[in-house]
Amino acid sequence: KEHKSSWEGLMKRGMSKDFTWDHAAEQYEQIFQWAFIDRPYVM
Structure with a gap:
């Protein structure tokens, strides 16, 4: 995948929200x- 680290960061930030x-x-x-x-x- 392109931009794998950006995608992973986006997922982690989204999942950390309440x-x-x-x-x-x-x-x-x-x-x-x-x-x-x-x-x-x-x-």
């Missing part, structure tokens, strides 16, 4: 917290 539902739920909750803390300015 794609669990727990992590996604934490991020979703954080977005709602920010939305309530920093409400948009309305005239």
